[in-house]
Amino acid sequence: MDGSGVPAIRSTCPYCGVGCGVRLTPEGSGGLRVEGDPEHPANRGRLCSKGLALAETLGPEGRLLAPRVDGRAADWDMALDRVAQTFRRTIERHGPDSVGFYVSGQLLTEDYYVANKLMKGFIGSGNIDTNSRLCMASTVAGQKRAFGTDTVPGTCEDLELADLVVLVGSNMAWCHPVLFRRLAEARAARGTRVVVVDPRRTATCDIADLHLKIRPGSDVALFNALLAHLDAAGAVNRAFVGAHVEGFDAALATARQADAAATGLARDELEAFFGLFAATGRTVTAFSQGVNQSISGTDKVNAILNCHLATGRIGRPGTGPLSLTGQPNAMGGRETGGMANTLAAHLEIENADHRAAVQAFWNAPAMAQRPGLKAVEMFRAAADGRIKALWIAGTNPVVSMPEADGVAAALRACDFVVVSDIVARTDTVRLADVALPALGWAEKDGTVTNSDRTISRQRAALPAPGQARADWALFAEVGRRMGWAEAFDFRSPAQIFREHARLSGVAGRLGRDFDISGLAALDDAAYDALAPVRWPVTAARSGGRFFGDGRFFTASGKARMLALRQAPPAAKRSPRYPFRLNTGRVRDQWHTMTRTGRAARLSRHLAEPFLQIHPADADALGLGPADIARVRAPSGSALLRVLISTDVAPGAPFAPMHWTGETAPAARIGPLVAAATDPLSGQPEAKAAVVAVERF
Ligand code: SF4
Numbered sequence: 301m302d303g304s305g306v307p308a309i310r311s312t313c314p315y316c317g318v319g320c321g322v323r324l325t326p327e328g329s330g331g332l333r334v335e336g337d338p339e340h341p342a343n344r345g346r347l348c349s350k351g352l353a354l355a356e357t358l359g360p361e362g363r364l365l366a367p368r369v370d371g372r373a374a375d376w377d378m379a380l381d382r383v384a385q386t387f388r389r390t391i392e393r394h395g396p397d398s399v400g401f402y403v404s405g406q407l408l409t410e411d412y413y414v415a416n417k418l419m420k421g422f423i424g425s426g427n428i429d430t431n432s433r434l435c436m437a438s439t440v441a442g443q444k445r446a447f448g449t450d451t452v453p454g455t456c457e458d459l460e461l462a463d464l465v466v467l468v469g470s471n472m473a474w475c476h477p478v479l480f481r482r483l484a485e486a487r488a489a490r491g492t493r494v495v496v497v498d499p500r501r502t503a504t505c506d507i508a509d510l511h512l513k514i515r516p517g518s519d520v521a522l523f524n525a526l527l528a529h530l531d532a533a534g535a536v537n538r539a540f541v542g543a544h545v546e547g548f549d550a551a552l553a554t555a556r557q558a559d560a561a562a563t564g565l566a567r568d569e570l571e572a573f574f575g576l577f578a579a580t581g582r583t584v585t586a587f588s589q590g591v592n593q594s595i596s597g598t599d600k601v602n603a604i605l606n607c608h609l610a611t612g613r614i615g616r617p618g619t620g621p622l623s624l625t626g627q628p629n630a631m632g633g634r635e636t637g638g639m640a641n642t643l644a645a646h647l648e649i650e651n652a653d654h655r656a657a658v659q660a661f662w663n664a665p666a667m668a669q670r671p672g673l674k675a676v677e678m679f680r681a682a683a684d685g686r687i688k689a690l691w692i693a694g695t696n697p698v699v700s701m702p703e704a705d706g707v708a709a710a711l712r713a714c715d716f717v718v719v720s721d722i723v724a725r726t727d728t729v730r731l732a733d734v735a736l737p738a739l740g741w742a743e744k745d746g747t748v749t750n751s752d753r754t755i756s757r758q759r760a761a762l763p764a765p766g767q768a769r770a771d772w773a774l775f776a777e778v779g780r781r782m783g784w785a786e787a788f789d790f791r792s793p794a795q796i797f798r799e800h801a802r803l804s805g806v807a808g809r810l811g812r813d814f815d816i817s818g819l820a821a822l823d824d825a826a827y828d829a830l831a832p833v834r835w836p837v838t839a840a841r842s843g844g845r846f847f848g849d850g851r852f853f854t855a856s857g858k859a860r861m862l863a864l865r866q867a868p869p870a871a872k873r874s875p876r877y878p879f880r881l882n883t884g885r886v887r888d889q890w891h892t893m894t895r896t897g898r899a900a901r902l903s904r905h906l907a908e909p910f911l912q913i914h915p916a917d918a919d920a921l922g923l924g925p926a927d928i929a930r931v932r933a934p935s936g937s938a939l940l941r942v943l944i945s946t947d948v949a950p951g952a953p954f955a956p957m958h959w960t961g962e963t964a965p966a967a968r969i970g971p972l973v974a975a976a977t978d979p980l981s982g983q984p985e986a987k988a989a990v991v992a993v994e995r996f
Contacts, residue, residue, distance in 0.1 A: 310337055312748055312756040313351045314406065314741035315890050317625030318342050318456075318479045319750025320351055321832065324742060324761040331355055332742060332761055341832055342456065342750055348477035349888050349902065354741075356899035358762070364724040364737040365766025376767065379734050380774075383691070384781035386716045390689040391423060396666065400427035400678050400687045403638055404694035405435060405627025408746030408758060410796040411771035412629070412638040414788070415693065418779045419672075420637065421664030422787060426649060426672025427687070429640040431695040432630040433675040433982060438592040439623040440634060440642075441981040442601025446609065446860050448853035449646055449813040450634055453846045454584070454620035455752040455834065460486040461618030464580035466495045468519065468604065469590015469987075473503035474887040476588075476624050476751075480504065493580070495573055497522065498590060500882060500912075500954055501947040510572055515564035516880055516952060516988050519591060521866040522565075523603035524558035526574055527551065530610055535578040540612030544850035547861040551606050554863035562866055577607070582618035589626065589884065593986040595870045597978045602862045609859050615848030624751050631749035635814050635835075636800060640672035641982070645800075645807035646814035657806050662787065674982030675701065676975045683710035691718040693771055694738065696892045698727035699960045702984040703935045704970025720774055723894045727961040727968075737768040741895070744770050746793040749835070753843075755816070756832045772796060794827035808838060813846065813853055869988035870976035873951075877933065877990035879917070882954040883969050884987070889958040897963060906956070909967035911940035913953040913993065918944045921993055928996040931955065933989055936971025939996055953993065957986075 308323035321340020325333040334354045338345035367379035374382075390398050401419050403412065412430075419428040440450045447453075459465055460482055472480040484507050486492050496508040497519070505511045514522060530536055531552055541548050560570055577583060585608065591600045604621050613619035625631055637644035647654035649671050659667040673681050679701060681687040690711070701707045711717050711731040719732035722740040729735050738744075745760045772793065779788030790796050798820055805817030818837035822830065834843035852859045873880060888905040890896045897903070911929050923929055927942040931953075940955055948954050959967045976985045 309759050309761045310757065311742065311759045311761065312628065313347070313354065314628050314758070314895070315350050316476050317627060317630060317751040318476050319628060319748060319754060319756055320347055320478050321756065322347070322351065322354070326761055330762070331358055340756070342754060343478045346478045346481060349905070350890060350896060353896070353899040353902050356901070357895040358742065360765050362724055363765055364721055364729065364735060365768065366737060367767065368735040370733060379736060380777050380781055382734055383718050384778045387689050387778070388782050390716070394688055396423050396425035397427060397672070398687060399423060399425065399689040400673060400681070402675065402678060402690065402692045402695065402697060403428065403430045403633070405430060405432045405630040405633055406694045407633065407771055408629060408744060408748060408793070409632035409636055409800065410746040410793040411775070412633050412636040413644070413796050413800045414772045414775040414779070414790060416637045416644060417662060418775050418788070420643065420668040421659065421662040422666060422779060422782070422784050424666030424668055426640050426668040426670060427678065428638060428672060429675045429678055430633050430638050431675070431697070431700060432627060432633050433639065434593070434700060434984060434986065435589065435626040435630055436592050436623060437639070437981040437983040438594065438597025438978055439601050440639070441598040442605060445598070445602055445862060446605040447847070451813045451846050451853065452623060452751065452753055453615050454622055455845060456482070456622070458584050458618050458620055458622065459483045459586065461582065462492060462584040463582040463618065464493045464495070464576055466497065466577070466583065466585040467504060468497040468585060468587040470586060470588035470624055471498070471502040471504050471884065472586070472624065473506065475626070475885050477887070479624070483507070493576060495576065499949060499952055503887070510569070510576070512565055512569055512573060513949060515562065516882065517594060517596070517869040518563040518866060519600040520596060520603045520864050521558050521560060521562040523607055524555035524864060524866065525560040525570065526577060526607050527555040527610060528558060529574040530578055530607060533578040536610050537612030540850065541610060544852070544858055545609050545861055546856060546858045547863070548610065550863040551861035554865060558866065581613065583613050584618065584620055584622055586622040586624055588624040590987060592983055594988065595976050595978050595985045596867045597983050598980040599864045599867070603864050606861045606864070609861050615845045622751070629748040631751065631753065632747065635749060640674050645804045646812050647807050647810065654810065657810060658803070661803050661806055676977050676982065676984055679707045679710045682714040685713070687714060689716040690714050691720070692728060693720045696726045696728045696894070696960065698731065699892045699968055699970055700957070701970055702973035702975040702986060704968060705936050706975070720771055722768070725962060726892070726894065736774055737766060738774070739764055739768045739770050743768065746772070747797060752834065754832050754834045757830050792824065794822065794824045797827055798822060811853065818842065870985055871974050871988060871990040873990050877992050878951065879991050879993055880952045881931070881972060881989040881991045882952060882987050883957050883973065883989070884954065886956045886958065889956070891958065892960045893958050893963055909940050909956060909959040909964050910943045911953050911955050911993070912943045912945050912948050914946060914948050914950045915944050916950045917953065917993070918942065922995055930994050930996040931972060932992045933972040933974070935974055938968060938972055939966040
C-alpha cells in the first residue's frame with residue numbers, strides 16, 4: 301500500500317538475471333510508479349539505473365497494437381488462421397522438421413512451456429530454440445557434463461558469504477549491477493577478496509584486488525594451470541574427490557601440460573591468483589558471457605568446474621561456481637525445455653525413457669525424437685530452404701545474431717515468417733509475413749526464474765494495449781487451430797504453471813534436479829500471491845544448495861572432471877583483419893534497446909555506439925577522440941565513434957551490441973561477428989571477431 305492508499309503490485313524487473321523485485325503503483329495517467337521491493341530476496345529494495353527508469357519505458361508509442369498480415373491490418377482470426385494453416389500445410393508437405401520456433405529469454409515460463417509443448421509434443425520436432433543460446437548455452441552443456449544435469453549448485457547469497465570471489469568474463473558492475481552492489485557491500489563488511497579475469501578493464505575492476513587482463517579465449521589454459529597448482533600446493537580435497545568425483549587423474553594430467561603463457565599474464569600475476577585460490581576455502585567463481593560466448597565455451601565452464609570439484613568447494617555456504625544469466629528468464633526457458641537439445645523439466649531429449657515419460661504426460665501424438673536445430677543452424681536452415689515456416693517470439697535476431705545480415709537474408713528467403721513482438725518496427729518485424737502484437741512487461745502475468753533458481757512472479761499492472769495478447773495465449777490458440785484443442789485448452793498462466801509443476805514431479809521421480817511438484821496444487825489465488833521461492837520445491841525440501849552431500853545426477857552419482865585442452869578462437873587474425881574485437885553490454889542499455897531506448901536518461905550514460913580502442917592502435921591508425929571509425933569484418937561492417945582508452949589492450953578493441961538498424965543503421969555489431977559456434981553448446985563466439993579498423 302502506498303501513501304495514497306493504492307495497493308502496490310509486486311512484480312519482477314524485466315532485464316537481467318538478478319531478477320530484482322519491484323513494486324508497481326498504477327498512476328492516473330496510465331503510467332506506473334516503480335520502486336524496488338524491499339522484501340524480494342534478490343535485491344532487498346535496491347534497483348539499478350535500468351530498473352529505476354522502467355516507468356519511463358512504458359506507453360503506447362511505437363507499440364505493435366494489432367495483428368498484421370502481409371503488411372496490412374488484420375483481425376485475430378485471420379492472422380491466427382493464417383499461422384495455423386500455414387504451419388499445418390507445411391508440416392503435411394515437408395514434415396515436422398520444416399518448421400521452427402525461435403523464442404526468447406524475455407518470455408515468461410508459461411509462454412515457454414506452451415511453445416515447447418506445441419513444438420516437441422504435437423508438431424513432433426525439436427526445432428524450438430531461444431536467444432538464450434547466445435547467452436548461456438555453454439553453461440548448460442558444461443554443467444550437464446560435470447553434474448549430469450543443468451544445475452546451478454549455489455545461490456547469490458554465496459557471493460556474500462565467500463572470502464574470495466573470482467569473476468570471469470563478467471562485467472558485473474554494469475550487467476548485474478544490484479548483485480555487484482551486494483558483493484561490494486559484503487567486501488566492505490568482511491574484506492572479501494575479489495579477482496576479475498577479463499581482457500578489458502571494466503567498472504567491475506573498481507573493487508578488484510587483482511585484475512587479470514587475460515588474453516582473449518585463454519580461460520582453459522588459466523584454469524588448467526590453476527588446477528595443476530592446486531594439486532602441487534596440496535589444496536586438492538582428496539576425500540571429496542575420492543568419494544564423489546570421477547575423471548580427476550585424467551583432468552589433472554592434461555592440466556599439468558597447460559601452457560600458462562597462453563594467457564598472456566605475468567608470472568607474478570598468476571602466482572598471486574593461484575596462491576589466493578589455493579589458500580581460500582570459501583571461494584565462489586562467478587562467470588558470464590566472456591566464458592560462454594566462445595567456440596570453447598563449454599570447455600571453459602568445465603575448466604572452472606574442475607577447480608571447484610577438485611577442492612570440494614561446491615554446495616556449501618560461500619563456495620561454488622555461479623553462472624550469471626543475462627536475461628530475466630533464461631533459467632525458466634531451460635526448465636521448460638525451450639532449447640533445441642533439451643526436453644521439458646530438465647529431462648533429456650536423447651533419453652528414450654525421458655521422451656516416453658513426457659509423451660505420456662502430455663498424451664502427445666508426435667513426440668520429437670531428437671534434438672532440433674540450434675539458433676545459428678535454424679537461420680541457416682531458413683536460408684537454404686530446410687525451414688519453410690518460422691515463428692520468432694520476443695526477440696530481434698536480425699540485430700542480435702552473428703552474421704546478422706545473413707539472418708535478414710534468411711528471413712527474406714523463408715516462405716513464411718511469423719513475429720510476435722511488442723514493438724511495431726524492428727529489423728525483424730519488418731520482415732514478417734504475419735506480425736502478432738504481444739503483451740509486454742507490466743501487462744503480462746506469469747513467472748520467471750533468476751540466476752540462482754529463484755522463481756518470482758511477473759504481474760500485470762496495466763491493461764493490455766490495443767489488441768495485444770500474451771505469448772502463451774498465441775501459441776495455445778495456434779495449437780487449438782492446428783487440431784489439438786484439448787492439449788492446448790489453456791485459459792490462464794496459473795493453469796499452465798500447475799501443469800509445468802506436475803510435469804516436474806515426473807522428472808523428480810526419474811531422478812532429475814528440477815522438481816517443483818510442491819507448487820503443483822496452487823490454486824489461482826495462491827499462484828497469484830506466490831512469493832519468490834527457490835527450487836526445488838517438493839514435499840521433502842524447498843530451495844537450498846545442491847551437491848553439498850556429494851551426490852550428483854550422473855549415472856554413477858559422482859561428478860565428472862574433464863580433461864581439457866586450450867583452443868584458440870575460431871577466427872584467426874591476419875594482415876587483412878588484424879584486430880580482435882570484443883563485444884558486450886553498456887550499463888544503461890538492454891539488448892536491442894526496444895525498451896531502454898525509450899528512457900532519455902538512460903541514453904545520457906553513453907549516447908551512441910562506439911569503438912573503445914587502445915591509444916597505440918588509435919595512433920597507428922591516425923584516429924583521434926570522437927572520430928568515426930569504419931570497422932570491417934569478413935561478414936559485414938559498421939561505423940562507430942572512436943573512444944580512446946587504455947582499458948582495452950592493444951589489438952583488442954571493444955564495441956557495444958545494442959544499436960539496431962532502427963536506432964543507428966550503420967552501427968549494428970551483429971554483422972561483424974562470425975557465426976562460429978561451440979560444437980557442444982552451439983553458442984556463437986561473440987567476443988572474438990576479427991576486424992580491420994580505419995578512419996572514415
Ligand atoms: Fe533489473 Fe538487473 Fe538492474 Fe535488478 S540488477 S534492477 S534485475 S537490470
